[in-house]
Amino acid sequence: MKEYLEYTRVFKALGDPKRAMIVDMLSCGELCACMILEKFEMSQSTLSHHMKLLCECGLVRGREQGKWTYYSLDKDTIDRTVQFLRRITTDKEDCICKEGAVFCGGCDEDE
Amino acid sequence: MKEYLEYTRVFKALGDPKRAMIVDMLSCGELCACMILEKFEMSQSTLSHHMKLLCECGLVRGREQGKWTYYSLDKDTIDRTVQFLRRITTDKEDCICKEGAVFCGGCDEDE
DNA sequence: TTATCATATTGACGAAATTCGATTTGGTAC
């Protein structure tokens, strides 16, 4: 259950087009905030907010150096997120659909 | 650009824990709405709303039969979403970070 | 037809997200 919350935060972060584009930009390597800001029509405070969200869910790491902050992707979080997505979309023995009473008598009888 | 919108809708759909759980439940096969409803503490209208979102982004397909609606995962959408996630997080030649002027003079000079 | 059942839709509400301008923080340069 805690696992769902962990990864749905990542998905929520990727659920905004501008944040997905920021992730894409970072795929080639570390960038400082000002470089990212140049590519988008948004205020500095808005970008900072997006970067905070991306960092909080674990997708991105920030490294402060002097007055700049450099951002890069956390490949480990990405790998685990892909694995989670694969897991919840693949048939498996311990699926939550098999826990407890999931039967709907009406449906079974009338089908 | 249109691609970002297409897949961020999928991520947004996966960004809610209950919807992620619904996807997980469907991973073992088709289920009717009433079966899913039994597993969650939410009203029928709320579930219907979630199912609509999951269908609209392409993750889930609905099949109406009599008075029931059966839902199942769209594996193709899932595969393409995983590929998209891999693409935007992997170093590549045609990355958007290489388009146009992305330089931040100040950063380069002072670093 | 009338009743009933499964699901979808509508309308309303509070909570959360997105955005910006203004300000603050903390580092660098003079």
Added chain:
DNA sequence: GTACCAAATCGAATTTCGTCAATATGATAA
């Protein structure tokens, strides 16, 4: 020290989201 720059934070306006009760739709059963 002061001035300046990059980034974070704050406060407020607007939009979107998640939720429910009530109602509508549409199929089946009697």
